[in-house]
Amino acid sequence: MSVEDDWVQRQLAVAELGVSARLEAMLARYTEWVETGVPTGVDFKKTLSAAHNWSCPEYGIFAVASKRDWNTKSKDHGKIVAQIGRLLKQLRPFDEVQREKRAAATTVKRGKKPVRTYTTQKARRVAAEDEADILKGMLEATTKKYHQLSHKMGRMEIDLATQKVRNDELERRSEALEAENARWKRMLTSKSGGLNVVE
Numbered sequence: 001m002s003v004e005d006d007w008v009q010r011q012l013a014v015a016e017l018g019v020s021a022r023l024e025a026m027l028a029r030y031t032e033w034v035e036t037g038v039p040t041g042v043d044f045k046k047t048l049s050a051a052h053n054w055s056c057p058e059y060g061i062f063a064v065a066s067k068r069d070w071n072t073k074s075k076d077h078g079k080i081v082a083q084i085g086r087l088l089k090q091l092r093p094f095d096e097v098q099r100e101k102r103a104a105a106t107t108v109k110r111g112k113k114p115v116r117t118y119t120t121q122k123a124r125r126v127a128a129e130d131e132a133d134i135l136k137g138m139l140e141a142t143t144k145k146y147h148q149l150s151h152k153m154g155r156m157e158i159d160l161a162t163q164k165v166r167n168d169e170l171e172r173r174s175e176a177l178e179a180e181n182a183r184w185k186r187m188l189t190s191k192s193g194g195l196n197v198v199e
Contacts, residue, residue: 017062019069023080024141025060030087031134037097048072048085079137086130 017025038044042059045051052070055063064070072082119127 019064019066019077020141020145022062022064023069023077023084024145025062026084027080027087027134027138027141029059029061030084030091034087034090035097037094038091039094044088044091046088046091048081048088051084051088079133080141083134083137086134 033039033044039059042056044056045054048070052067053063053065055061068074069077070081072078072085074081
């Protein structure tokens with residue numbers, strides 16, 4: 001497969017992704033990047049308006065072009081877009097996150113207690129609420145996807161049962177036609193004493 005064919009295949013796969021799938025992929029990737037840092041060389045965006053048409057296909061992020069869907073007030077996708085907005089604000093470069101992790105590990109190795117940064121109770125509560133909102137949104141998205149798949153499976157089971165009934169009916173008709181064909185052959189053979197080839 002040539003590079004152009006591979007590119008075309010990827011574009012077709014992207015076109016098939018629905019808005020929900022794109023948003024869930026973004027949410028998963030941004031959650032990972034908040035923990036590990038954004039890979040070097042990725043020109044990431046930190047606001048919803050800047051990230052509106054931003055894509056990063058090598059990391060599975062594809063733009064949601066519709067402003068109706070890319071909106072925190074959207075009936076269908078508002079909650080997950082709001083979660084993505086909160087995650088975007090927390091993104092930092094990979095080097096910065098790794099430097100902090102190394103500093104924390106070095107502090108622990110030296111036997112010192114890591115210095116806790118002071119955060120107010122309100123800030124901790126807001127952070128916990130944000131995390132709870134993110135988890136609730138992920139749960140709602142997963143539940144919605146489960147129900148969609150469950151409905152689709154139900155339809156497929158009905159279609160399969162219908163097809164099975166139809167196949168059984170066709171099989172019975174085929175057997176009846178074969179029996180009738182055999183009967184006609186016997187009748188023809190008995191009346192003429194044998195079958196003759198007609199040209």
